[in-house]
Amino acid sequence: MGDAVNIAEDYWGAQFKASGQQFRPIRRIVPYQREGEVACGGQALPRNNAVYCSRGDFIAYDVNWSVAAFRQVGDAFVFYLLGHEYAHGIQARLGIRSNFTIQQELQADCMAGAYLGDSVRSGVLKLDTGDLDEFREGLLAVGDDPDQPWFAEGSHGTAEQRTDSFFRGYENSLDACDLG
Numbered sequence: 156m157g158d159a160v161n162i163a164e165d166y167w168g169a170q171f172k173a174s175g176q177q178f179r180p181i182r183r184i185v186p187y188q189r190e191g192e193v194a195c196g197g198q199a200l201p202r203n204n205a206v207y208c209s210r211g212d213f214i215a216y217d218v219n220w221s222v223a224a225f226r227q228v229g230d231a232f233v234f235y236l237l238g239h240e241y242a243h244g245i246q247a248r249l250g251i252r253s254n255f256t257i258q259q260e261l262q263a264d265c266m267a268g269a270y271l272g273d274s275v276r277s278g279v280l281k282l283d284t285g286d287l288d289e290f291r292e293g294l295l296a297v298g299d300d301p302d303q304p305w306f307a308e309g310s311h312g313t314a315e316q317r318t319d320s321f322f323r324g325y326e327n328s329l330d331a332c333d334l335g
């Protein structure tokens with residue numbers, strides 16, 4: 156997770172700098188293991204989840220769940236997970252609030268894709284082509300798993316929509332993500 160966080164901070168720092176804005180990294184990354192160990196705005200976080208909490212400006216994630224998902228989905232997953240939650244922090248910084256949660260979620264998937272794709276293109280991050288295939292298949296698989304609420308259908312979009320948004324960002328960078 157540490158690499159993913161450092162790369163995200165550098166990536167978004169450079170994006171903000173390029174548009175003449177100050178960048179403030181997300182304050183804390185908080186791994187947790189038990190339900191209720193971490194709360195966001197007074198609400199206890201459930202197991203098997205990851206979240207960006209705007210009250211407090213931190214990302215929290217169930218560490219056991221993310222390790223299991225990482226094993227199932229492969230190398231790119233941790234970057235996707237962190238990239239997605241980090242993107243919510245960026246949306247908050249940019250004052251982006253869509254009318255529908257799903258737009259906000261799919262945009263975060265696109266931004267996660269851009270962060271990952273751009274980092275691979277700039278040589279900061281190395282991924283094999285096989286990692287991405289594994290990743291695409293893995294995401295479709297976790298979409299079907301009821302024990303994975305983070306990826307559950309509903310307000311986040313179907314596994315297919317999410318994968319599409321991610322790869323749009325991965326291939327075309329932030330231009331594909333309607334940041335305005």
Ligand SMILES: [Zn+2]
Pocket residue numbers: 239243260263
């Ligand atoms: Zn989200």
